[in-house]
Structure formats: structure tokens, C-alpha cells
Amino acid sequence: MANTMQLETLRRIVQEVDASPSLHEALDVMVDQVAQAMNVEVCSIYLLDERNHRYILMASHGLRPESVGNVSLDISEGLVGLVGQREEIVNLENASKHERFIYLPETGEEIYNSFLGVPVMYRRKVMGVLVIQNKESHDFSEAAESFLVTLCAQLSGAIAHAHAAGNIEIFRKSTSGPSYQLYQGVAGADGIALGRAVILYPAADLSAIPDREAEDISEELVLLNNAVAAVRGDIKNLDAKMQDSLMSEERALFSVFLRMLDDTALPAEISTMIRDGHWAQGAVRRVIEKHVNIFAQMEDDYLRERVSDLKDLGRRILAYLQTADTSHKEITEDTILIGEEISTAALVEMPIHNISAIVTTEGAANSHMVIVARALGIPTVVGVTELPIHTLDDAEIIVDAYQGRVFLHPPRRLRTRYKEIKKEEEQIAKDLKQYETKSAITPDGHTLPLFVNTGLMIDVVRGVQRGAKGVGLYRSEIPFMLRERFPGEEEQRLIYRQQLSHFANKPVVMRTLDIGADKDLPYFSIDEENSALGWRGIRFTLDHPEIFSSQIRAMLKASIGLNNLHILLPMVTSVSELEEVLYLLDRDLAAVQEEEQVKINKPKIGIMIEVPSVLYQINEFAELVDFFSVGSNDLIQYLLAVDRNNPRVASVYSHFHPAIIRALTRLIQECHKFDKPVSICGEMAGNPLTAILLMAMGFNTLSMSSSNILRVRKAICHVPLSDAKRLLDEALVIDNPLIIKSMLEHYFRTHGLADMVKSTRVVSV
Ligand code: PEP
Ligand code: MG
Numbered sequence: 001m002a003n004t005m006q007l008e009t010l011r012r013i014v015q016e017v018d019a020s021p022s023l024h025e026a027l028d029v030m031v032d033q034v035a036q037a038m039n040v041e042v043c044s045i046y047l048l049d050e051r052n053h054r055y056i057l058m059a060s061h062g063l064r065p066e067s068v069g070n071v072s073l074d075i076s077e078g079l080v081g082l083v084g085q086r087e088e089i090v091n092l093e094n095a096s097k098h099e100r101f102i103y104l105p106e107t108g109e110e111i112y113n114s115f116l117g118v119p120v121m122y123r124r125k126v127m128g129v130l131v132i133q134n135k136e137s138h139d140f141s142e143a144a145e146s147f148l149v150t151l152c153a154q155l156s157g158a159i160a161h162a163h164a165a166g167n168i169e170i171f172r173k174s175t176s177g178p179s180y181q182l183y184q185g186v187a188g189a190d191g192i193a194l195g196r197a198v199i200l201y202p203a204a205d206l207s208a209i210p211d212r213e214a215e216d217i218s219e220e221l222v223l224l225n226n227a228v229a230a231v232r233g234d235i236k237n238l239d240a241k242m243q244d245s246l247m248s249e250e251r252a253l254f255s256v257f258l259r260m261l262d263d264t265a266l267p268a269e270i271s272t273m274i275r276d277g278h279w280a281q282g283a284v285r286r287v288i289e290k291h292v293n294i295f296a297q298m299e300d301d302y303l304r305e306r307v308s309d310l311k312d313l314g315r316r317i318l319a320y321l322q323t324a325d326t327s328h329k330e331i332t333e334d335t336i337l338i339g340e341e342i343s344t345a346a347l348v349e350m351p352i353h354n355i356s357a358i359v360t361t362e363g364a365a366n367s368h369m370v371i372v373a374r375a376l377g378i379p380t381v382v383g384v385t386e387l388p389i390h391t392l393d394d395a396e397i398i399v400d401a402y403q404g405r406v407f408l409h410p411p412r413r414l415r416t417r418y419k420e421i422k423k424e425e426e427q428i429a430k431d432l433k434q435y436e437t438k439s440a441i442t443p444d445g446h447t448l449p450l451f452v453n454t455g456l457m458i459d460v461v462r463g464v465q466r467g468a469k470g471v472g473l474y475r476s477e478i479p480f481m482l483r484e485r486f487p488g489e490e491e492q493r494l495i496y497r498q499q500l501s502h503f504a505n506k507p508v509v510m511r512t513l514d515i516g517a518d519k520d521l522p523y524f525s526i527d528e529e530n531s532a533l534g535w536r537g538i539r540f541t542l543d544h545p546e547i548f549s550s551q552i553r554a555m556l557k558a559s560i561g562l563n564n565l566h567i568l569l570p571m572v573t574s575v576s577e578l579e580e581v582l583y584l585l586d587r588d589l590a591a592v593q594e595e596e597q598v599k600i601n602k603p604k605i606g607i608m609i610e611v612p613s614v615l616y617q618i619n620e621f622a623e624l625v626d627f628f629s630v631g632s633n634d635l636i637q638y639l640l641a642v643d644r645n646n647p648r649v650a651s652v653y654s655h656f657h658p659a660i661i662r663a664l665t666r667l668i669q670e671c672h673k674f675d676k677p678v679s680i681c682g683e684m685a686g687n688p689l690t691a692i693l694l695m696a697m698g699f700n701t702l703s704m705s706s707s708n709i710l711r712v713r714k715a716i717c718h719v720p721l722s723d724a725k726r727l728l729d730e731a732l733v734i735d736n737p738l739i740i741k742s743m744l745e746h747y748f749r750t751h752g753l754a755d756m757v758k759s760t761r762v763v764s765v
Contacts, residue, residue, distance in 0.1 A: 009033075010147070013034065013151060014154050016030075016033060017029055017030050017155055018158060018293065023159075030043075030155065031045055031061040034151065037147075038132060040062075041135060042063055042131070042132060042134070043062065043130070043131070043132050044057060044133075045057075045058050045128060046080050047128035048075065048127060048128055054072040054075060055072060055073045055077075055084065056071075056072045057069070057107070058128070062112075063109055064107055066106070067104070067108075071104055071106050073102065073104075078101065080131065083117035083131075087119050089116070089145055089148075090115070091116045091139055092115045092116075093113070093114055113135060113137040114138050116132045116144060117130070117131045118130045118145070118152050120159055121152070121156060122156040122157065122159065161386045180409050180411055181409065182405060182407055182408075183384045184384070184405060184406075185381040185382055185384030185385075185647070186364055186365050186404050186647055187365060187402060187403060188370040188373060188380035188382045188404075191378070191379025192379060192399065192402070194396075194399075194418055195336040195357065195397060196395065196397065197335075197338050197392040197396075198330075198336070198337055198338065199338050199389060199393050200338065205315075206288060208339070208340050209284070211390045212278070213277055214274060214279045215279070220274045220280040224267065225267075226320070227320035232261050235254050235258055235261070239254040239255075257309070257313055261313070270283045270287045273286055273287060284314055284317050291310055292311060331351050335355050336359060336399060337357070338387070338397075339361075340389065341360055341363060343481075344368050344369045344372050344519070347369055348478070355378055356378070356379070356399075357378060357379040357381070359380070359382075359387065359406050360381075360382045361384050361387050363645055364643070364646055365653070366637075366644040367382065367518050367644065367645045372455065374686075375454075375459050375462075381401050383404075383650055385647060398410045398414060398415065398418050431755075432710040432711065432714060435717070436465065436467055437467060438467070439467075442720050442721045442724070445721075446721040448701070450467075450469060450703075450712060451472030451701050452703065452705075453475065453681055453706075454475070458706075460498070460503075463709070468503075468706070468709060469701070470503055470506035470507040470508060471506075471703075474499055474511060476551065477515050477521075479492075479495050480513060480515070485523050486521075488550070489553055489554045490554070492554035492555075493554040496510065496554055497558040499558075500562045500565060505564065508565060508566065509566040509606065510568065511569070511608070512551055512552070512568070513541050513548070515536065516536025516539070516571075517534070518531075518645050526540075537572075538569050538570055538571050539571060542577060542580055548584060549584060549588050552567070553588050553591070555603070556600055557592055560596065565603040567585070567603045567604070567605050567606070568606045568608060570631070571611060571634070572608065572611065572614060572621075574617075578625070582624065604627060605624075606625050606627035606628055606629055607621060607625055607628060607629075608634075615667055615670075622676050627678065627679065629703070630682060630699075632683065632685070635682070636657070636682075637653070639657075640652060640657060654741075655683070655690045656690070656737040656744075658731075658732075658737065661693060664697055679702065680699050681703040685704045685708075686702075686704030686707075688712050688756040689741065689744040689757070691704075691712045692716070692727060692744070693744070711756055718753055727744060727747060
């Protein structure tokens with residue numbers, strides 16, 4: 001096949017598979033299409049049934065149809081097993097001569113000599129094996145190998161999805177496996193929750209609309225008719241408005257839209273679906289998706305490009321339906337909030353006391369929303385990419401956020417076990433209460449002050465209650481996220497005053513606005529290709545000195561009479577940025593003193609160490625600042641070049657990475673050489689295992705979510721500094737993050753701190 005042909009064929013097969021309504025149809029389409037495109041006599045797909053450790057023949061073009069679904073091989077059997085074990089291609093001229101060949105009479109495959117097997121891999125795991133065979137003995141070409149490898153890589157996500165949804169069991173009617181479904185994601189904020197799903201979907205986002213049963217079919221039909229009529233009206237108006245500025249051919253789109261909206265066209269299909277029991281929004285999504293898939297497969301470029309028009313039309317109808325929709329699910333007690341992505345702003349607007357857990361298909365453990373969820377004590381699992389979100393409305397769910405697991409329709413046995421674990425959790429929380437009034441002093445007398453990270457008032461209240469020695473990081477962007485516009489100076493002053501006065505006589509480190517990347521303001525979205533490396537933190541505020549100054553002025557005014565304000569600058573990369581800030585700060589300080597006619601103590605100034613460039617400029621920065629604070633969440637992201645929000649690379653992101661441990665150890669020595677205190681306010685500080693290492697490195701303070709203070713304090717009260725130093729020395733010569741982690745876990749388990757190690761609460765299923 002020529003390259004362009006290959007690409008075109010690949011694209012077509014992937015689209016057809018994606019458009020198939022079920023796994024079985026998708027696999028049937030796949031084997032037929034591959035056999036045809038590659039001109040081979042047999043194409044089969046075997047999927048791994050993990051529970052039974054067998055490969056099942058799920059679809060075949062060429063083998064006897066009756067063998068499909070009935071033939072299976074042990075995980076280590078046959079050539080299929082060999083491909084799976086080796087996790088690589090097996091290309092044989094004469095398969096029956098190979099020692100691993102197993103004769104399966106039901107398939108009739110004995111007449112086929114050549115064999116090419118390719119593993120279907122998803123996230124480093126073998127999901128199945130795709131096989132092509134021919135009667136004639138010959139090696140398959142390298143082009144054939146790479147075509148199948150590419151195809152399998154593209155289809156592995158869809159197969160993993162179906163796999164996770166239990167379709168393999170459904171296919172094998174004889175299998176009597178458990179009826180619940182288990183989805184794996186990334187552990188975000190610890191905890192266990194049992195409850196019912198409520199789907200949170202962004203307005204007018206067609207793809208995020210869940211399937212839901214219509215409560216009242218005739219009402220849904222009326223809603224649809226009204227929405228369609230409104231969209232028709234809009235399009236006619238647009239057409240009239242554009243008459244002078246667009247040529248008639250360019251306005252042809254409007255008549256296409258109107259034809260699609262004709263009573264006999266899309267609305268008729270949507271109505272049928274509503275009559276079948278779907279609510280109007282779900283019916284719109286389904287019908288539009290169906291047509292999008294058909295259009296996407298068309299050879300004609302013009303028609304293929306109509307996909308975006310179709311989607312646009314769908315969004316327009318949806319927008320009207322959503323305005324009229326009063327049926328938003330209520331967030332009642334024990335709600336498990338589920339969404340593709342849930343923003344911090346959307347979360348904090350909710351009745352938080354009713355949310356027992358959060359699950360998202362996107363995102364990773366250190367995203368901003370997760371940090372806030374952790375502060376609120378809401379168990380959270382993110383990056384559950386396979387979760388069939390559209391079908392979950394009101395489903396019964398268990399969230400095990402220690403292991404990043406989500407159980408759908410859990411059986412009684414599992415519910416009982418998790419209820420027990422929840423009870424144990426409550427007991428552990430009760431035991432930890434005694435640490436509220438203790439100081440973090442090691443058995444050999446080393447004191448390490450613990451500070452709290454804040455953003456919401458609840459963090460302040462919990463921080464005070466749990467004996468925080470001050471605020472180590474006030475994320476000032478959080479109140480900005482809760483508004484519909486940038487808050488004014490006086491509005492900000494009142495918010496900051498609350499934070500400062502709750503910790504009167506204790507230091508409060510206020511970070512200036514840190515937006516950009518995953519911290520979007522609802523009213524100021526920054527849309528960038530590579531946002532983690534883009535316009536964020538101090539880069540944004542220096543470009544908007546008016547926003548920066550109003551914040552600094554508000555902070556200064558809020559500190560009058562309290563004098564506990566420290567200012568921290570996020571995402572600093574170069575000394576020149578700091579110099580600019582210092583200039584603005586002096587100017588604002590003079591102006592505020594003049595206006596208020598009071599003397600205001602100049603706040604201590606610090607920078608976050610988040611950008612690796614700072615590691616190499618500590619001497620220059622030390623001359624200009626009073627303190628440093630390590631933002632390990634971002635520093636790890638940049639040192640390891642791993643997106644902190646991308647679930648695909650979540651396993652690369654590690655607090656235990658040797659490079660991180662070594663970089664921090666050297667950094668502390670450098671900061672102390674210049675006599676500057678250094679704190680750490682990233683999530684690393686709130687994990688008892690890493691907190692011990694950070695203590696050994698010599699951090700002056702640790703700052704963390706209020707939900708972690710007691711656990712970290714308990715660990716410090718039990719681990720002598722001398723032991724911590726020994727553990728650090730050991731960690732510094734280990735080259736593998738997992739070994740460093742298990743070395744620390746082993747120490748905790750054998751020194752009476754087993755309850756601090758997450759995996760002790762693992763439930764095996
Ligand atoms: C960090 O990067 O570690 C940090 C504390 O900042 P944030 O998580 O708000 O980006
Ligand atoms: Mg940061």
C-alpha cells in the first residue's frame with residue numbers, strides 16, 4: 001500500500017470502528033476492513049479476559065464463524081499467547097512449524113501457513129492480539145507490520161474502554177464474573193465514598209451530555225420544538241444580517257442549516273429518539289453524533305467539512321434546550337460528582353457538604369481542582385479515561401480514592417467492605433485529633449513548624465483548628481475564580497483582611513495572582529497551545545500592572561495594624577521580573593501610606609521556586625528576597641518534563657523521583673548558604689513519607705493542605721531526625737522512584753506508622 005493510501009485506509013477504519021454502536025460491531029468492522037485493505041484471507045482479534053487469564057476470539061474474518069466467542073486460549077498458550085507474553089510482533093512464514101503453535105480444530109485455521117500477530121497495548125498493558133493469516137507461506141512485509149501496529153495503537157483506547165465496561169464478559173455468556181464494573185484512574189484526594197452519580201457537564205458542550213431517561217416525553221418534545229424554532233429564527237436573522245456582507249454562495253450554509261432543521265430532517269430523528277425514551281438533550285447528542293460519524297467517513301472533502309457545521313447546529317439547539325432546562329439534578333447528600341473536567345470555580349459553587357466524592361475522566365493528581373478538593377476533604381479520582389460518563393447518571397458508585405478506583409453498580413459484598421473501611425477511616429481521623437494541640441517535634445527534639453495552604457475560608461478555619469503556625473501559601477487566585485469579574489481593590493482588601501486577621505501574630509504568606517495553565521478565571525480565559533509554559537503567574541501580572549497593583553494595594557491596606565503579611569511571587573523565571581515587582585511594590589507602598597496616612601511595615605518578599613532556572617540563580621535572588629518557597633507541584637512538572645494534568649503520563653510524575661530529591665537537597669544547602677529561610681508549599685509537603693525527607697533536607701517550614709496537617713505532624717512526632725537523615729542518605733543513592741517510596745513505606749510500617757501508608761487500606765477485588 002502506498003503511504004497516502006495507508007493513511008487514508010487507517011483513518012477510515014478508525015472512524016468506522018469509532019462509529020460502531022458496540023464493541024462487537026466495532027471488532028467485526030475492524031477485521032473485515034483489515035482483511036480487505038491488506039488483502040489477506042484471515043484477520044482475527046483475540047481479547048484478553050483478565051479475570052479468566054484467557055484470550056478469547058472476539059471477531060474473525062476468515063475463520064469459522066461458530067468459533068467466534070467460543071474459542072479461547074490460556075494466556076500462555078499458542079502463538080497468540082506468545083505475542084502477548086513478548087509484547088511484540090510475531091511474523092512467521094509457517095506457523096504450524098513453530099513450537100508454540102496449537103491446533104484449534106473449531107477454527108479451521110490449519111490450512112493457513114503465514115501468521116502475523118500484533119499485540120494491542122494500552123498503557124503498557126496487553127489488551128489483546130490482532131492476527132492476520134494467509135494460506136501461502138510467506139513472511140508479511142515490514143509495511144504490513146507497521147500498518148497493523150499503527151492501527152492497533154489507534155484502536156487500543158476504544159478496546160480498553162469496551163474492555164473496562166465489561167463487554168468481554170457480556171460476549172462470553174458462559175462467564176459468571178462479577179456484575180460490577182471497575183474503572184482505574186489516578187488517586188487525587190484520599191478517601192472512600194459511597195453514593196450516587198450526578199453528572200456535571202459544561203453548558204452547550206454536546207459531547208458531554210449524558211444519556212438520561214425522559215421524565216415526561218411530551219414535555220421533552222415541546223422543549224425540542226421550541227428550541228428548533230428558536231434556532232431557525234436565529235439562522236434566518238443571521239442570513240438577513242449577512243445579506244450585504246456575504247455573497248449568496250457564502251450564505252448557502254444558512255439554507256443548508258434550514259434544510260437540516262426542516263421538520264422532516266434532524267428534528268424528526270431527534271423526536272423519534274425522544275419517543276423511545278431519551279431526554280431531549282441526550283437525543284440531540286445522539287442524532288448529531290450519528291450524522292457526524294457518517295459525514296466524517298465521506299470521501300468528499302466538502303461533505304466531510306460539514307461535520308463542524310453539524311456540530312455547530314447541535315450546539316445551537318442544545319443551548320436553547322439548556323436555557324429552558326429546569327431539571328438540573330440536585331446535589332443532594334452523598335452525591336458523587338462526575339464530569340469530564342471540573343473546574344475549581346464550578347466545584348466551589350456547589351453545595352460542598354453534599355459532595356461525597358469527585359470523579360473526572362480528565363486531569364491528574366496535582367491539578368488545581370484536586371488541590372482544592374483535597375483541602376475540602378473530598379475524595380477525588382481523576383483521569384478515569386474509560387469511564388462511560390454518559391451512562392452514569394444516578395448510578396450507584398463506590399470511589400476508592402486511595403487506589404484511584406471507581407466501582408460502578410457495586411455488589412453488596414463490596415459495599416459492606418467499603419463501609420467498614422470508611423468506619424476505620426473515621427477511627428483514624430478520631431485518633432489523629434490528639435495531634436491538633438501537639439507541636440511537630442521529633443523524638444530527638446527537632447522542631448519543624450507546619451503551616452497551612454489556604455484559598456477558601458474553610459482552609460483558614462481548619463488550619464487554625466489543626467494548630468497551623470501560619471499560612472505558608474494563600475492562593476489568591478481562588479477568590480478571583482469565584483467571581484464574575486476581577487474583584488475590585490476594596491473587595492479584595494476585605495477578603496485578605498479575613499485571612500490575615502485569623503492568623504494575627506502569625507505569618508501569612510500571600511501569593512500574588514497565579515492564573516494561567518489549569519487555573520482559568522471564568523471571565524478571563526487564556527487559551528494557549530502550551531499553557532503550562534505560557535502566560536501564567538508573574539508573567540501575566542507583570543503584563544497587567546493595573547491588576548497587580550490593585551492586588552498589592554489591597555494586601556497592604558489589609559495588613560494595616562496586623563503586620564503579618566508576607567508576599568510571594570509565583571512562576572518567577574528571571575531576576576529582572578523580580579526587580580520589576582520590587583519597583584511596583586515600593587511605588588504602591590509609598591502611595592498607600594500617603595493615602596492612608598499610616599506607616600505600613602514593608603512586607604517580607606519571597607519567590608516561589610517552581611521554574612528550574614531559579615535553581616541556578618539562588619545567589620542573585622537571595623540578594624533581593626527575604627525567603628524562598630518551593631512550589632514542588634510545578635517544579636516537578638518542569639524538572640521531569642511531565643504535564644501535571646495529563647493522566648497518560650501520571651505515572652511519570654513522582655514526588656519520589658531521585659532527580660527531585662537530589663535537586664531539593666542541593667537547593668536547601670544553597671539557600672542556607674545565603675542565610676535565607678526556605679519553605680515548601682507543594683503537595684509533597686503534605687505527604688507524610690516525603691515530609692520526613694524534606695525535614696531531613698533542612699526545610700525551615702512545611703506548608704500543606706489542612707487535611708494533611710495532622711498526619712504529617714504525627715509522622716514528625718514519631719520519626720527522629722537522625723532516622724530521617726539516614727532515610728534521606730539512602731534515598732540519595734537510589735535511582736528508582738518506586739524503590740525510594742517502598743523504602744520509606746517499609747520504615748513507616750515497621751515503626752508504628754502503618755496507618756500513614758495509603759496502601760494499607762487497599763481492597764482487593
Ligand atoms: C506548586 O506549584 O507547588 C504550588 C504550590 O503552586 P500551585 O499548585 O498553586 O501551582
Ligand atoms: Mg505552582
